[in-house]
Amino acid sequence: MKLLGAENSEEVQKLLIEQFEAMENSLGGPPVVAVVRHLELAKKLRDEYQYRIFGFVVAAHYPAPAKDANGVGELIRVSYGLRSVGKGTKLATWQVCIPVDGAIPTLVPLFAGADWQEREQFDLVGVRFDGHPDPRRLMLSEDWQGHPLRKDYAIDTKVHPWR
Amino acid sequence: MAVDESYRTYSHPVYDFMMKVPGLDVMTTTVDKLLSFGSEASLWIFPVATSCCGIEFMALAASRVDADRMGAIVRGSPRHSDVMIVAGTITVKMAPRVKKLWDQMPEPKWAIAVGSCAISGDFYRNIYSVVPGIDTFIPVDVYVPGCPPNPEAMMHGLIRLQEKIRASANGRDVNREARPEAVHHQRLPRLPILGDPARTSELDRQQVASAASLGWWDELNLEQALDSVAKDLADESESEPKV
Amino acid sequence: MNPWLRGLIYAVVVINVFLTITAWSIWFERKFSGRMQSRLGPTFYGPMGLLQPVVDGIKLIQKEFLIPINADRLLFVIAPPLTVVLALGTAAVVPFGADIIAADLDIGVLYLLALGSLTIIPVWMSGWSSNNKYAMLGAMRAVAQGVSYEIPLVLASLVPVILAGSMSLSDIVRFQIKHGWFAFWPPGPGFFAFLFFLPASLAEANRIPFDIPEAESELIAGVSTEYTGMGFGLLYLAEYLHTLVISAVASVLFFGGWDGPFAPGLHWMVLKTLGLFAGIFWVRWSLVRFRSDQLMSICWRYLVPGGLILVMSAGLWVHFHRGSG
């Protein structure tokens, strides 16, 4: 499957499938790469394929299905996007899938722009980024409890005295 | 006409002196009118322009509408200002700051809530991080509805505020009803409703009179107005259950 | 007449006239800037909004006067009146006509400069005593700027003094009536001295482009950030008073004071003062401001050496002119 509206270019798709053994995702979206090879992939895309602009990191929370026969459990799927520069710019996207208490190696050493986006995803979705130099909340106050974009977080949760 | 002193919540040396000196206190009505004229004619604005309404607020100060015509200029420091215009969504992270800024303003001071976010939170109202209306933590004098309201509407809000100040000096204004205290500081806006069994009918009466005194419909028949409100409420409660 | 009584009357007149003019100069500036910005400015109160400064005053008088916690109460309270007093004090020696002058001092220019340089003290007092970081930064900038720009201001005012051979302001004017205005005659020193006087005095009065002590976009309101009610009102008034006095002094030093054909001297003096005043506003509403280090470098790199050269050239002119004549 592919990312609608912004597909990977053929060479990146080939790289993902052949070298990084990316899998298709039944829920759609970009190919899934193993967490351990995620940093290596980003480095390769930046240095060899000239994907120089940091695009986005999107974490989505998937609560454990009711009939959890396969033992999938609670998941967080994190999609990354990098953009190449100049004419005919393309987006290179991939996905990383971790259990809800897992951690992803941070991309900050490669892309300084990943700093705030990763902090934001930590803040709102609660995905941990290993080795992040400044792992604080970005949007909400430091004493906030819970991660609002989790599916089990009610939209009108009243945790703060000002509400 | 006797002046109701209750609305003056602060002390001022000049005013206090005049009240103490025998002979001068009879002048206080006149002086009070003069002072209130000064207040209403020179409303310096402290903008808490957080979001979209802030842009329209800028248009209020800009060429086409030009709030400076009525003496309203924008100041950057709350200490210099008379009226705080809260334009935009206030979040739980921002609300303590707004409260602090409000506390820093010297009396007499007023607040205008501009836009539906500042009034009630709009469609962000139920979201975890948004304060449902600034009147949950500061007193608001004028509400300017809209999303965002036009600069002309904000100008109209300022004019309504002037009318209110004038009415206060004439002793015709009634203090707003305090919001009920909620448990655990959690307050949702609850607009005072006429005919509410929790209120005294005298308060209803005074507020209708106060509302009438702000406008140009001085001839309004209060009994009639109250009756029609009561009738509306009765109809409403019959037709559908209150949400 | 009893000289004491005369002095008192003149003092009262000067204070009232200057305060009144200042109040309406605020109205004038608001209208003027409004027209520049394709707005109208105040229109609601009085014809053409003429009552606006009055209602502003009424409003400011009745505002609560807050003193911040941990502020130095004494300094905080006395700083604004002191600013106004010093600004008004400078007005005492400005001649508005052949004999319309509160105190015709022999050392008028020296008095003016000395009092002018004192104004940074209440500014520093107000900034420091407010216990506010923005006010503090503004006060520090104001002191640095005031001390630096004092030198070109002195040098520029020295030129008319040397040319006229007197420190009394009315003598300077009389000399100009006889020989021509210093801005135009002698060609050279006087005109350039005016060009140096203007930025230096703008910096003294904290007007754009030298208004970094109260840069609203950076320091909110500079030293007056914490002042409420009349405290702020006085600081605000002193600012305009300062500008007005500077315009009056500039018209005395360089534009022949009350000298002018057809009309009484007072009219000419007021006309010149208000003309320069409007010019300052024109500059104010059309330029952006400098940064503090650029401000310092302008002063020490260009204005001070240039001022020295000017003083020298004025001296040479006097020497050769007198020598030949």
Place this chain on the structure above:
Amino acid sequence: MEMIPHVAKARRRANPYLDLGSYDPEADLMVLNLGPQHPSTHGVFRLKLYLDGEIIVKVVPFVGYLHRGVEKLCEKLTMVQLIPIFDKNDYVSPMMNEQSLVMAFEALLGIEVPRRARYVRTLLAELQRIASHLLWLGAFAMDLGGALGGGSTLFMYCFRERELILDVFEDLTGCRFHYNTHMIGGNRHDVPAGWATKVHAAINAIETRLPEYETFLITNDIYIERTRGVGVVDGQLSMDLGITGPVLRAGGVDHDLRRDAPYHCYDEIEVRVATATAGDCEARAAVRMAEIRESIRLVRELIDNIPEGPLGARKPIKTPLAEKAAKGHAYAAVESPRGELGIYVIGGGDNKGASPYRLKIRSPSLHVLGCLPYILPGHSVSDAVAVLGSVDPIMGEVDR
């Protein structure tokens, strides 16, 4: 401006994660909180500045004072209901927000937009770009010149001209500000009769006044003193930080989604991308001024050639829940006045799949603000204000 030694030293040390314990213990650092309520923070943004004298040593930005939880709201409302809400994100260019959102939904649902609708969208985007840059110019002048000075004069002028464009939009959509004029699969409001004349009049008026603004600000000596060499964001730093838009182009990187990855009907017209090399405040301003002129040219080219045809791919949906369920991931990006504004949407959420499962806004302003800790150390407080104005952040978009 030559470097004062300690300024140069501080600039070399522009490390956002600087440990202040390693800083000179003799220096008496002062902490200055710029914001969240401050005249020049463009909304509610807080900069914690560690000052040595007036020189900034370290910067810690805080955002989130306008965090309205739009992304959570997106999971509760249906796609159709979301469009008016997205106007409020980047409230200076609402058209771009709507466009990126509907483009993402169209990609998700597989809807082809008719050419006339794409044309009108291009036109609206370019008009919005002019309005947005005008507002930036006014606010930037205000930062440099103050509310009680020359800055506010230009601010008033810019607002006067911006109103012309808002009037044009009001004629089209009935709203000054939050338009709700885009639908999934097309546009809601057709171009009214005589609209083209009004647009021509508006952009002619703006074009004739642009040189005036340039004399006022861009070529003013004091302005050049204030901005040249201040806040340099070079191309490499921009790309690392994910900065796009005028800030990236001012650093010498020729990258514009309108030309490089054409959406709408940008493939039919030629977009000349303005770049500069210096990367400082002056270059950023120059790029934006060039973009205003380019947008005026594009509007002129587009307005007279709107093709005939339907304005929507399908009939307007009457009820929000009528949207068909769509699964999969989609991403759509537009070149907003501040850079790449992308929407990443995962379909198939609540309301029988009519609302997104997860929606993320890739906002250009968030990345632009990330550059402040890198470039501000070594500058003075005045420069901080100038830099903040020149990168043009919109807090509604940063905090969402």
